[in-house]
Amino acid sequence: MLNPGAIPGRACDGGAVNSDWEDRVTAAWAAFDDRAEEDPPAFRAVIDALVAELPEASPLGAFEQACAWDSTGHPDRAVPLYRQALDGGLADVSRYKARRARIQLASSLRNTGRAEEGVRLLAPELVAESDELDDAVRACLALCLSSLGRDREGLSLVLGALAAHLPRYRRSMADYARLLVEPADG
Numbered sequence: 051m052l053n054p055g056a057i058p059g060r061a062c063d064g065g066a067v068n069s070d071w072e073d074r075v076t077a078a079w080a081a082f083d084d085r086a087e088e089d090p091p092a093f094r095a096v097i098d099a100l101v102a103e104l105p106e107a108s109p110l111g112a113f114e115q116a117c118a119w120d121s122t123g124h125p126d127r128a129v130p131l132y133r134q135a136l137d138g139g140l141a142d143v144s145r146y147k148a149r150r151a152r153i154q155l156a157s158s159l160r161n162t163g164r165a166e167e168g169v170r171l172l173a174p175e176l177v178a179e180s181d182e183l184d185d186a187v188r189a190c191l192a193l194c195l196s197s198l199g200r201d202r203e204g205l206s207l208v209l210g211a212l213a214a215h216l217p218r219y220r221r222s223m224a225d226y227a228r229l230l231v232e233p234a235d236g
Contacts, residue, residue, distance in 0.1 A: 075100055075114060082121065090122035109138035113151055125158035132158065149175065149183050153190050160190075165197035185211045206230035 078096045085093075097118040101111035116131030132155035141148035152175060156168035172191040188211040192204035209227035213220050 071100065071103060079117075094118045094122060107138060109135040109140035109143055110147070111135075112138060113140055113147055116151070117154065120154055120158055125161040128158045129155065129162065145179075146181065146183070149178070149181065149187075153183060153186050156194055157190050160194045160197050165194040168194035169198065202230045 075097075078093070078100065081096075082093050094115075097114050101108075101114055104111045112131045113135035116128040116135060119125075119131065120128035132151050135151050136148060136155070140151055152171055156172045159165065159168040159171070169191065172187055172194065175187040176191070178187075188207040192207045195201070195204035195207070206227045209223055209230070213223035213227060216223060
């Protein structure tokens with residue numbers, strides 16, 4: 051585990067987040083993944099120490115803290131922090147992290163019994179600029195739909211995402227996915 055006191059000062063004062071800060075955040079998450087959640091409060095303290103280096107209103111701070119709460123089993127604590135990050139301009143800082151925040155917020159909403167909010171949040175992501183998170187959007191949206199009893203729609207999304215990765219049967223699986231939610235021409 052990283053020592054939160056090892057890096058003195060506020061490395062990110064007065065400007066954009068530097069690559070050293072991002073590297074340390076990445077290392078903290080790698081350590082968390084390696085330790086399989088041994089000590090959630092200690093991990094959140096590491097993230098809090100890194101966030102303390104940011105300017106007070108930085109949406110990156112709220113995002114990282116939301117991720118830490120979420121990853122340590124507290125989606126209820128993560129939801130307001132994800133919202134704070136998104137409302138605070140996370141998309142202006144990192145489109146990629148903003149998209150991650152929407153995916154993770156939708157998942158946390160589903161986990162706290164608010165799957166319909168998750169669907170409303172993720173539906174626009176289906177037509178957003180494509181990136182490596184497209185399949186995660188579809189998977190999380192499928193889970194939200196399933197929580198609402200809309201399993202055919204969810205399965206359609208998952209099959210459609212899977213079809214793009216198949217070495218064969220892509221067209222067939224994509225058609226089957228579509229037909230789960232659209233009537234066949236008859």
